[in-house]
Amino acid sequence: MTKNIFVTIAGRANAGKSSLLNALVGEKIAAVSDKPQTTRTKITGVLTKGETQFVFMDTPGMHKAKNKLSEHMVNTVNETITGVDMIILMCDCTKKISDNEKSLIASFKGGKSKVILALNKIDLLDNKEDVIAKLAEYSALYDFAEVVPISVVQNDGLDIIMDILEKNAAEGPHFFPDDKFTDQPEKVIMAEIIREKALRNLNDEVPHGVAVTIEQLGEREDRSGEAILDITATIFCERESHKGIIIGKGGSMLRKIGQDARADLEDFFQIKVNLQCWVKVKEGWRNREGMIKNFGLS
Ligand SMILES: Nc1nc2c(ncn2[C@@H]2O[C@H](COP(=O)(O)OP(=O)(O)OP(=O)(O)O)[C@@H](O)[C@H]2O)c(=O)[nH]1
Structure with missing residues (x-):
């Protein structure tokens, strides 16, 4: 008998949704950074354990739509929380409950x-009793099926989440091959890895107006017969001044982003990677429908 369960991970920006997805699926799928709104697209992670297949949807953090890209992100959240078996509402116990969270819970x-x-x-938290007070605050808003205090970074409580999901899985087919952990095309994962490195290395001067596309992809053998993946990527930003920051003095920043990304790409795809990154300016891309579609963000 096979079982499946569809799970959405929802919650405010920076609550740790992508970190949870990565920890549960055990592979680096969603971009993680300490800047809010890292996750732009609905990313699916798939984990097959014994007879059960877990299909995870990661959602962009809830926030007020400020531009067209944000509207797409908010729509993705709303689409993703309908029609799944379980929703994991990720909350940050160090933060006050926000209005956005309240409206998400109301939905x-x-x-x-x-x-x-x-x-x-x-x-x-220094005082563990604060956990109880926070749980009570949330429980007053909704009748949660389960409440679990967790720490993704310390791998604390994640086994409890998995047990709950396992218990709630229903008899049904596996929709993905058992060795597959995401339905994202390879190029999207590559772009996500590079974008994550850009966000981590750049300071707040270049906020979220960064998108990455993979222009060329090809596999070849080097002289010793070892396989190499050639990847050419473009990092798009919104302003000429941002381009300078991304490239850095003598190309140092771009080199650092490229080096960090290459290490992760090699780790993820288990192949030697030759990465070339270019930087281009597309003014105001976040407000232009066509470009948002181009970047695969709608
Ligand atoms: N101390 C601590 N930090 C955490 C924990 N889980 C996640 N973080 C950090 O919180 C930050 C945000 O994590 P993400 O996983 O990117 O959060 P997200 O909810 O996916 O964010 P968006 O994509 O913006 O919606 C990162 O710096 C994580 O390392 C945790 O259990 N403890």
Whole structure:
């Protein structure tokens, strides 16, 4: 008998949703950074353990739509929380409950999906009793199927989440091959890895107006017969001044981004990588529908 369960990970920006997805699936799929709104697209992770296949959807953090890209992100959240078996609401126990979180929780009412409250970042609390107070605050807003205090970075409580999901899996087919952990095309994963490195290395001067596309991809053998993946990527930014920052003095920043990305790409795809990154300016791309589609973000 095979079983499956579809799970959406929802919650405010920076709560740790992508980190949770990566930790549960055990592979680096979603971009993780300490800047909010890292996740732009609905990223699916698939994990098959024994007879059960877990299909995870990661959602962009809830926030007020400020431009067209944000509208797409908010729509993705709303689409993703309907029609799944379970929702994991990721909360940050160090933060006050926000209005966005309240409206997200309100949208669960009347839905068919069971909701687990995952109170994340408990490693940051000095007083563990604060956890109980926070759980009570959230529980007053919604009748959660389960509440679990967790710390993704310390791998604390994640086994409890997996047990709950396992118990809620229903008899049904595996929709993905058992050795597959994401339905994202390779190029999207590559672009995500590079974008993550750009966000990590750049300071707040170049905020979220960074997108990455993979222009060319090819595999070849080097002289010793070892396989090499050639990747050519373009990092798009919104302003000429940002381009200078991304390239850095004598190309130092771009080199650093490229080096970091290459290490992760080699690790992920288990192949030697030759990465070339270019930087281009596309003014105001975040407000232009066509470009958003181009970057695969709608
Ligand atoms: N201390 C601590 N930090 C955490 C924990 N989980 C995640 N973080 C950090 O929180 C930050 C945000 O994590 P992400 O996984 O990118 O958060 P997200 O909810 O996917 O963010 P968006 O993509 O912006 O919606 C990162 O710096 C993580 O390392 C945790 O359990 N404890």
